[in-house]
Amino acid sequence: MATTTLTKVHNFSAGPGILPAEVLQKSAEACINFDNLNLSLLEISHRSKNYEKVMEEARATVKELFEVGNDYEVMYLGGGASLQFAMIPYNLMREGGSAAYVNTGVWASKAIKEAKIIGNTNVIASSEDKKFTYIPKGYVIPKDADYLHITSNNTIYGTQMKSFPKCDIPLVCDMSSDIFSRKVNAKDFSLIYAGAQKNMGPAGSTMVMVKKDVLGKTGRKMLSMLDYQVHIKGESMYNTPPVFPIYVTLLTMQWLKKNGGIAWIEKVNQQKADAIYNEIDRNSLFYGTVEKEDRSNMNVCFLLKKPELEPEFDKLWKSAEISGIRGHRDVGGYRASLYNALPLESVNVLVDVMKEFEKKFA
Numbered sequence: 001m002a003t004t005t006l007t008k009v010h011n012f013s014a015g016p017g018i019l020p021a022e023v024l025q026k027s028a029e030a031c032i033n034f035d036n037l038n039l040s041l042l043e044i045s046h047r048s049k050n051y052e053k054v055m056e057e058a059r060a061t062v063k064e065l066f067e068v069g070n071d072y073e074v075m076y077l078g079g080g081a082s083l084q085f086a087m088i089p090y091n092l093m094r095e096g097g098s099a100a101y102v103n104t105g106v107w108a109s110k111a112i113k114e115a116k117i118i119g120n121t122n123v124i125a126s127s128e129d130k131k132f133t134y135i136p137k138g139y140v141i142p143k144d145a146d147y148l149h150i151t152s153n154n155t156i157y158g159t160q161m162k163s164f165p166k167c168d169i170p171l172v173c174d175m176s177s178d179i180f181s182r183k184v185n186a187k188d189f190s191l192i193y194a195g196a197q198k199n200m201g202p203a204g205s206t207m208v209m210v211k212k213d214v215l216g217k218t219g220r221k222m223l224s225m226l227d228y229q230v231h232i233k234g235e236s237m238y239n240t241p242p243v244f245p246i247y248v249t250l251l252t253m254q255w256l257k258k259n260g261g262i263a264w265i266e267k268v269n270q271q272k273a274d275a276i277y278n279e280i281d282r283n284s285l286f287y288g289t290v291e292k293e294d295r296s297n298m299n300v301c302f303l304l305k306k307p308e309l310e311p312e313f314d315k316l317w318k319s320a321e322i323s324g325i326r327g328h329r330d331v332g333g334y335r336a337s338l339y340n341a342l343p344l345e346s347v348n349v350l351v352d353v354m355k356e357f358e359k360k361f362a
């Protein structure tokens with residue numbers, strides 16, 4: 001098969017985000033001829049031996065990267081992380097029970113909205129008072145709630161939890177935008193979920209890893225497609241799974257493992273984040289938008305001190321083949337997303353552009 005040479009664009013997109021070039025290449029090949037079957041991955045049964053192997057590995061690799069045992073199960077589901085906002089309370093909140101949530105941004109708020117429809121939902125901490133520019137700390141976690149829901153990284157605002165609350169109740173975490181970016185003690189969590197399209201793979205599948213002991217306790221009659229136990233029993237094939245996104249996600253996890261795993265990427269991600277935050281703090285024309293101690297290593301939000309210079313800055317980064325650094329419409333300014341597949345080299349290019357901008361306009 002002919003190989004396509006991708007033009008070198010420095011892709012800082014917040015999501016769907018950058019994927020490793022070799023993963024794109026292998027995925028493209030699988031669309032034409034998967035596993036030397038002379039069939040496309042897109043036209044074979046998900047129950048074929050070849051695909052079953054993909055699914056098995058895709059589930060096992062999550063557990064391997066998170067270093068958890070057989071008390072956890074992994075599912076790949078459709079519906080995005082947003083469907084999990086509903087499935088989590090539906091599966092974990094007992095009839096007459098309650099749940100606790102920490103509100104750190106738009107995604108957390110959407111999770112809270114769904115949970116309130118299912119049952120008694122208490123927002124025990126929030127950073128809404130300062131437009132979600134910090135991570136709330138020192139809150140009291142109710143001992144009688146069925147679970148505590150947190151968001152490890154706030155994609156839109158660029159804040160990240162550097163440590164996680166110690167709690168006696170099941171801890172549930174939306175890790176959509178920083179999964180596998182750093183070492184976490186996964187055994188402290190009862191449920192971790194991530195829409196794949198930020199840091200794990202392409203759009204179309206959502207990974208849910210759950211500790212089995214929290215399931216089956218709600219007392220409610222469960223709709224099959226919304227029941228984790230149904231999907232676990234069906235090994236994520238209760239219905240036709242999003243076969244291609246799961247395959248690309250597997251390739252992305254294999255790329256990570258091959259290069260040195262979480263320990264390797266955590267270091268690279270720290271170098272990337274240090275490079276750009278140091279420049280934001282040093283450069284007289286920029287400032288960061290969030291509390292320093294809560295700065296995200298994945299989504300770096302920054303503004304111009306003189307917003308009227310935006311068109312000039314835009315010209316510069318566009319001419320450097322940089323893409324995807326426009327800020328979310330709620331925050332404005334700029335957001336550079338430094339997901340796993342983004343090389344340090346791309347960050348260096350952006351930093352150089354910022355320096356050049358300062359030379360010209362400061």
Ligand SMILES: *Cc1c(COP(=O)(O)O)cnc(C)c1O
Pocket residue numbers: 015079080081082083107151153154155174175176177195196198
């Ligand atoms: C993008 C994002 C979501 C929503 O994901 P969808 O797959 O679009 O539903 C949820 N949580 C976080 C933290 C996100 O970054």
